[in-house]
Amino acid sequence: MNDMTKLKKAGLAPTVGEILNESDEDRGARERAAAATNAPTAFDEIRQEIEDLYENAKQYLDGEGIQTEEQAADVGKLRDMIRDAAKRADGHRKDEAAPFDAGKAEVQARYNPLIQKDRGKTDLAIAACxxxxxxxxxxxxxxxxxxxxxxxxxxxxxxxxxxxxxxIAADSGDLSKREAADAVLGEAKNAAKHANRMEQAKPQAAGLKKAIGMKSVYRPEFIDPAAALAHYRQTRPAALKEWLIEQARADIRAGHKTPDAIPGFKVIEDRVPA
Structure with missing residues (x-):
């Protein structure tokens, strides 16, 4: 799609007569408008740059491995270019997101004093009630x-x-005894239904549009670490292992880097490109 076609679709294209009779100044303005319509955005530019770098990386990094100093220099340069592009792309992302982040932060700041979980006035008042x-x-x-x-x-x-x-009625041919047995059976059934309703009833403060009842909430109380560890070692071994590894990573970040610094772990030093 050329510039004129884009302008026509946008309802901005001049007529043939207007083009023939336009001044140099008007022509310059029209050409600048067409160029602006065609101009790539910062996102378009950085996307193209990163896609080109990615394709270059695919072609260069073909699994053969680096054999010479020249190849190492080329890959190092390519890596630096990718890092630089990533840094600039993140800068563009932050610039584009800034108005939205600021707007969201402003909205949150206004509503948090009212409805923030466990801290807003509504939650505090409900907790007091x-x-x-x-x-x-x-x-x-x-x-x-x-x-x-x-x-x-x-x-x-x-x-x-x-x-x-x-x-008694089953062993007798007395009809009145059968009637009495049926009557007691009916009373027993009604009494059982009444007991069921009372057992299922929830305590509530009456006289309100919506009754206030009670509900059960559950929370764990940590009483036996050894038993808990044995339980989750058996029921969730993968999750437990990942949690333990994450604790070890945190210790390493905190400076515990000697091989036997963390009980149950061996701290391994790997050398990687900086």
């Missing part, structure tokens, strides 16, 4: 559990009575 509600809801929960246990005991007693009536 929960702390105030917890003792009351625990008391209600204990009362409900006691009532549910009583209801379950009554349901079990009715179930036993129903079984006794059913046994």
């Amino acid at each position: 929960n702390d105030a509600l917890k003792p009351y809801l625990h008391r209600v929960e204990r009362e409900q559990q006691a009532a549910a246990a009583k209801a379950r005991a009554e349901a079990d007693a009715l179930a036993r009575e129903a079984r006794q009536h059913a046994a």
Whole structure:
């Protein structure tokens, strides 16, 4: 697509008559506008540069290995050019991202005092509400559990009575006894349903549009390091190994670099291009 075609698609192209009658100044302005439309961006330029360097690296680094000082110098120069291009590309990236980063940071700064997890006013206020509600809801929960246990005991007693009536009725041809057994059985079933509902009921503060209940949350308490280590060595050996290696890497970065500096590890020195 040439410059004129791009200008036409953008609705900026002059007519033939305008071109024939335009002044030198107008022609210069038109040509500059066309050039600006065609001008590559900083991203276009650095992308092309890095892609060219990558293709050069593919052609040069063919698996044969470096044999001469001249080859080493060439590869070193190519590496430096790639590093330089990467540094400039990262600079362009930061420049392009800066307005977005600044905007995001400004939005975060405005909202964090309100809704930041564990620190914003909403979380702090909700935590205070929960702390105030917890003792009351625990008391209600204990009362409900006691009532549910009583209801379950009554349901079990009715179930036993129903079984006794059913046994007596089965050995008798007395219709009234069968009716009594059925009645007790019905009471036992209703009592069992009532006990089930009470056992499943959650403590709540009534009178609100949405009831306030209790829920279970779980957290680990570290009590036996040896048992925990044995457990995760068996159930998650790969994750445990990677975690231990990362701790060793951190120790090496902190300066523990002698071969036996880290128990359970051998610190190995590798020589690599700087």
